[in-house]
Ligand code: SAM
Ligand code: DTB
């Protein structure tokens with residue numbers, strides 16, 4: 001169902017990595033590289049300027065910011081499970097689970113508690129520190145919420161961090177999740193406000209901001225990012241990052257997805273994003289949100305090891321781990337472990353210091 005679209009390999013990136021490794025000069029920029037950035041507001045033009053820096057300068061700056069706040073060799077691992085797949089009433093143009101598109105994803109009923117806990121246990125044994133439960137809902141109803149609350153409590157009892165992504169939330173639902181001890185709530189802005197209407201028409205940007213505000217006010221960690229490679233302009237890509245960075249405070253966790261082009265969705269034939277532009281997006285997210293976990297998210301299956309290495313160099317320090325995202329594939333765990341080994345990187349769970 002998913003189209004194979006290899007991210008260009010390999011020599012060019014290997015050369016870039018060597019080139020980057022040789023950069024010793026200090027590069028001067030208009031904005032200070034310091035914790036001041038934490039509270040900086042970014043306008044779209046400033047973010048766009050970052051995107052347009054020479055590649056080596058951009059990565060150098062992202063590395064500086066990254067090393068100020070994180071162990072650059074540690075990566076946080078989250079495993080996803082689709083607890084309710086298909087038949088969604090939203091028309092998100094990228095999504096295989098929308099009832100508006102014919103993608104072959106079935107409308108299934110919600111998984112039961114036992115199945116979810118068993119999947120979380122396996123994810124934990126495989127080395128994931130966080131378990132993220134996703135549902136193809138516009139928003140949960142009260143009955144759904146009772147089941148999700150049980151799932152969150154049970155997964156926490158295993159000693160894993162929990163994340164849920166269930167669509168829009170009202171205050172009562174947020175409160176239930178807070179009481180259950182949910183660690184993170186994922187709700188993406190997806191793209192810039194100016195491009196949003198070309199991708200989704202069944203709910204608006206402000207709905208998303210409102211849900212994020214409720215989650216933030218309840219004291220649940222915010223996980224919010226977006227998708228690149230949907231045909232957005234560079235200014236619109238910068239607009240997404242500016243929106244995320246200007247949330248006050250910005251999200252603790254920022255998933256950057258590269259569009260997975262699924263047959264039957266309106267975006268199935270979208271032109272491939274240049275892999276270096278994906279790397280640039282990671283770097284700009286790192287610079288503008290210095291203390292966030294920037295997650296390499298959907299689209300990794302099509303990425304070469306060299307591109308992923310560049311993403312880590314650009315400040316990515318989290319990824320989805322496990323052979324399935326929600327309905328589409330993700331790299332084999334063996335491939336990921338081999339990649340981390342090759343790069344001399346380790347997961348947070350290896351060091352027992354999940355954060
Ligand atoms: N239904 C809920 C919602 O939309 O908020 C939660 C699940 S939804 C699948 C979570 C996120 O997955 C979306 O916001 C989008 O960013 C991402 N996503 C969905 N389909 C994708 C695709 N084909 N490629 C990349 N990211 C995708
Ligand atoms: C996020 O930003 N990406 C994940 C997670 N949050 C829920 C989902 C990616 C979904 C890719 C398409 C699919 O597998 O259905």
Ligand code: SF4
Nearest residue numbers: 088090092095098136
């Ligand atoms: Fe539904 Fe979420 Fe897919 Fe949109 S992204 S169609 S809300 S499952």
